[in-house]
Amino acid sequence: MSNPFNSYKSRRDFMKGATALGAFGVFAPSLLRAGAARAAGPDGQVLTGSHWGAFNAIVKDGRFADITPWDGDPAPSDQLPGILDSVYSPSRIKYPMVRRAYLENGPGASVETRGQDDFVRVSWDKALELVVSELKRVKEEYGSAGTFAGSYGWKSPGKLHNCQALLRRALNIGLEGAFVNSSGDYSTGAxxxxxxxxxxxxxxxxxxxxxxxxxxxxxxxxxxxxxxxxxxxxxxxxxxxxxxxxxxxxxxxxxxxxxxxxxxxxxxxxxxxxxxxxxxxxxxxxxxxxxxxxxxxxxxxxxxxxxxxxxxxxxxxxxxxxxxxxxxxxxxxxxxxxxxxxxxxxxxxxxxxxxxxxxxxxxxxxxxxxxxxxxxxxxxxxxxxxxxxxxxxxxxxxxYANGGAPSANSPVLPGITDGGQAVDGAAWLTSAGAASIPLARVVDMLENPGAEFDFNGTKSTYPEVKLAYWVGGNPFTHHQDRNRMVKAWQKLDTFIVQDFQWTPTARHADIVLPATTAYERNDIEHVGDYAMRAIIAMKKVIDPVFEARTDLDIFTEIADRLGKKKEFTEDKDEMGWIKSFYEEAVKQGEAKNIDVPDFDTFWDAGIKEFEVTDAGKSYVRxxxxxxxxxxxxxxxxxxxxxxxxxxxxxxGYDDCPAHPTWMEPIERLDGPDTKYPLHVDTKHPEKRLHSQLCGTSLRKEYAVADREPCLINTKDAESRGIADGDVVRIFNDRGQVLAGAVVTDEIRPGVLRLSEGGWYSPVEPGKAGSLDAYGDANCLTVDIGTSKLAQANCGHTAVADVEKFTGDLPEITVFSTPKNG
Known part of the structure; x- marks a missing residue:
């Protein structure tokens, strides 16, 4: 094999100031890819959807310029303005990039400097050559379980551009399942x-x-x-x-x-x-x-x-x-x-x-x-x-997702599959891949190849993984015990990240592929996880900016280079897939006597709503x-x-008895063996979706001293000489972070609230134990399994102490592009 590394609230009030698009807004139009921003014409309005709700995207002079909620939304989210800024964020990934040390020296080079090295811009052809070559090499040298494709995160909605399914589909079809899968999720793993x-x-x-x-x-x-x-x-x-x-x-x-x-x-x-x-x-x-x-x-x-x-x-x-x-x-x-x-x-x-x-x-x-x-x-x-x-x-x-909202009489859209077979008795799982681990045990896997682990009555062995390919997720924010993770990631020869922003995860990658946002491609989705009240055409608002490509296009090209394009695409392009999903809904409508218009009528209208039934309004679990x-x-x-x-x-697990039982956690507030005096409550943030939208101008609405806010009880603050607005250092044996103090009586004494999802911005990138300049709560949390039964994450297990920070404030670097990025 040749070595490719040897060459180089009222709807109108939502957007006060939203057209000020940050640093990206000053770029000349010539920096955009030729033909960009013409999906809706030079001026127009496009109805589309997001995790935060359906909305109308306003296009002016060839740019996504404004955003207003869909008229059918009874309570539009105040986070909608962040969507617009995410498209033009200063941290947008513009081109395929490769870490310089990796490009010059190949897999496994200078792994200890991931996160601090500069990047080199390469062509798409070169980037995909590197990706496919490395996928093949790892399979040949380490076997079918050498690549981890357990990408996890709140991917964009859409039945087609499910980046996690597309990744696994490409590897399942293109590499005959030569990858490690994962089961469960961080939200409800236990x-x-x-x-x-x-x-x-x-x-x-x-x-x-x-x-x-x-x-x-x-x-x-x-x-x-x-x-x-x-x-x-x-x-x-x-x-x-x-x-x-x-x-x-x-x-x-x-x-x-x-x-x-x-x-x-x-x-x-x-x-x-x-x-x-x-x-x-x-x-x-x-x-x-x-x-x-x-x-x-x-x-x-x-x-x-x-x-x-x-x-x-x-x-x-x-x-x-x-x-x-x-x-x-x-x-x-x-x-x-x-x-x-x-x-x-x-x-x-x-x-x-x-x-x-x-x-x-x-x-x-x-x-x-x-x-x-x-x-x-x-x-x-x-x-x-x-x-x-x-x-x-x-x-x-x-x-979660408005559970309890009455359900409509609606057909159910299928979506792109990962190419695996459903597991009998567990329809939410597939048999894709050569091996599988409980999702939250990824660091354990990297640290302990060959070690045995328990999981829900079974015993398995951790594979030796040398390549990780991550799409649609941000593990360098959502996984626990960041500093342990930084060291474990050095076990990898290669780390590939496919995303649209320079997240903390992308900054630690070897190969970075620029993906589109959900607003630079077409898709289709339901409105309402439980209500299923409508099917919406997620129409492209603008063409991809710079050199971003859709996940479908990227994985189609990878499958093609692996000799499996026809099997991967099934001879369908983007609109062909979308139409095929919708036509399944038409068939269901005919069988259930639901009025479902033909595809062209639906796509032209942009949305089809369905009636909530009497049974839906009276359902009792x-x-x-x-x-x-x-x-x-x-x-x-x-x-x-x-x-x-x-x-x-x-x-027979010693940490999960046969009936519900109070068991002392490894640490807790006032616990018998707890070293630190305060509990860190890592609740869901109020102005973003986990880590999504942290890298946008929406952060200005909640940041304190430009950092993640930390709620601290008045008594705890007074005893430590901390005043409202101070920068504080929160620390324990696992890590240390800076945050902005919010002194209040709306939190229990002995508890700090530092919401999860803040972007990791280490002062010394690549060095375990570095001070985090912004406020990543997972620098402080415990990375152990909940028990041998579920092996889920312990993101709410963390004790620490806090003090007023009196040194020179370090620069926060994570919200801009890295060197040469």
């Missing part, structure tokens, strides 16, 4: 493994008892570790914001809302809720205290437990302390969670005496032993006996199971809610 054992379903991504039913029937609405007024601004598909009108309706009823959270959230303030400031990571203990009160005072629903659950009798000895000598009383719980015992007892009586909906966030399971939280929540709801009743029970997705558990059993071995799981018992 729950999506434990819930099938408990309820026979994933649960976390399924429709909830709908909001009209909640408004009418729920007396006590509990938001436990979730902030839906914040997180429902976004969706995996195109957000419909269908829950927001019901938030208003529930508020008007004056019924009780309780928020259990270390921070007074946007949701708590909107509902004027009773705020219970629990200590982080102690939710299971508090739930056990409520459960003990219910049991001790004979307030639990014994009949429901008898008929609809399995194993409560095996859980009771633990609850009462008979099995371990420690009754899980409200007083015991107070000592752990910091919530007064009287409050815990009052909650037990309130929940039992009223129709109660326990709405839980996913933060509870993104921590050490996270499997226990939702298992215990389901157990508590079972003791209340309201599961399957209108407005009662529990819900794990009210905060688990109602059928409650009505007849014999004819409508759950997918568990017993067909019942499994409070005690014999399957988990057989696994």
């Amino acid at each position: 729950s999506q493994i434990i819930m099938p054992h408990v309820l026979g379903t994933l649960e976390v991504y399924e429709q909830q008892t709908v909001w009209p039913v909640v408004v009418e029937n729920t007396d006590t609405l509990v938001f436990w570790g979730c902030d839906p007024l914040n997180t429902n601004q976004i969706s995996w598909l195109v957000s419909d914001h269908g829950n927001f009108p019901y938030f208003d309706e529930f508020k008007k009823t004056g019924k009780k809302v309780i928020v259990i959270d270390p921070m007074k959230t946007r949701t708590a303030k909107f509902f004027d809720a009773d705020w219970i400031a629990i200590k982080p990571q102690t939710d299971v203990a508090m739930m056990l205290g409520i459960a003990h009160t219910l049991y001790a005072e004979e307030l639990h629903d014994a009949d429901f437990l008898d008929e609809y659950t399995s194993g409560f009798d095996k859980f009771v000895p633990y609850l009462t302390g008979k099995s371990d000598g420690t009754p899980k009383t409200a007083e015991w719980a107070e000592g752990i969670c910091g919530v007064p015992a009287d409050t815990i007892k009052e909650l037990a009586k309130l929940f039992q005496s009223s129709r109660t909906m326990l709405s839980s966030g996913w933060s509870l399971q993104r921590q050490h032993h996270g499997e226990q939280a939702h298992w215990m929540l389901v157990t508590l709801a079972s003791m209340l006996g309201q599961i399957g009743l209108p407005g009662g029970g529990f819900g794990l997705s009210y905060h 688990y109602a059928d199971f409650r009505d007849d558990p014999l004819l409508e059993p759950l997918g568990t071995p017993t067909g019942l809610i499994e409070i005690y799981s014999r399957n988990i018992e057989k696994m």
